[in-house]
Amino acid sequence: MAQCEMCGKEVASPKTVKIEGAEIDVCDDCADFGTEVQTDSSSSTSTKYSTSSSSSSGSSGSSGSSASGGSSGGRRRRDMFDEMEELVGDYDTRIRNARESEGLSQEELADDLNEKASVIRKLERGDSLPSDDVREKLERKLGITLTESGGEADDTEWSSESDSAGLTLGDKVKRKGDGS
Numbered sequence: 001m002a003q004c005e006m007c008g009k010e011v012a013s014p015k016t017v018k019i020e021g022a023e024i025d026v027c028d029d030c031a032d033f034g035t036e037v038q039t040d041s042s043s044s045t046s047t048k049y050s051t052s053s054s055s056s057s058g059s060s061g062s063s064g065s066s067a068s069g070g071s072s073g074g075r076r077r078r079d080m081f082d083e084m085e086e087l088v089g090d091y092d093t094r095i096r097n098a099r100e101s102e103g104l105s106q107e108e109l110a111d112d113l114n115e116k117a118s119v120i121r122k123l124e125r126g127d128s129l130p131s132d133d134v135r136e137k138l139e140r141k142l143g144i145t146l147t148e149s150g151g152e153a154d155d156t157e158w159s160s161e162s163d164s165a166g167l168t169l170g171d172k173v174k175r176k177g178d179g180s
Contacts, residue, residue, distance in 0.1 A: 006030040007170035030170070085147035087135070092126035098142035099124075113137045 002014045004027040014025035019034030026034075088094065099109050099120075106124070110117040115134060122128040123138075130138065135146050 003168065004030055004170065005168055006033070006173070008168040024169070087129060088146055088148055091130070091146045092124050094144050094146060095120075095138060095142070096124045098138075098144045102142060109141070112141055 001010050001012060002025060003009070004011050004014060005024040006019075006026045007030055009027045009029075011025075011027045014027060015031045016023055016037045017026050017031050017034035018037050019026075023037055024034075099106070102109075104112070106120040107117045110120045113120075113134070115137070119128075119134065123130055123134075130146070138144065139146055
């Protein structure tokens, strides 16, 4: 039995609904908060979107492009963030240690990179994140790596062992009609 991704209720047959741009499986009660996503299996078009209140299939300015929605079997959708590099957690320590091992002061490093010394100070304290440009300059100058590949990230923190484990969106959201 599936679980409503909004309120957590056990549901025999959840509805796929688009809420704020995200497609989630919800119970009948929570389906009112979004637009139901209906797949038309007999047609060659991939996905049709219609609101649960109006089911008229009149002319809908359809162009040659098909909507890219719905899940296709067990295949995971390709995410742009999978290919992005992520800044390492100890970037501040790596920058400071590399600068000190080169025998440079913060001001000297800043001059070499054509940046302000305050930028280097903030980075070494961990008060700010380096822009891609500054990160690349630091990596080249100091011979360090400040990123890790996003594609190799461990997705276990986003998945659960069973359908009933953990919190749902409904555990955190207050609905307008709730008195609490």
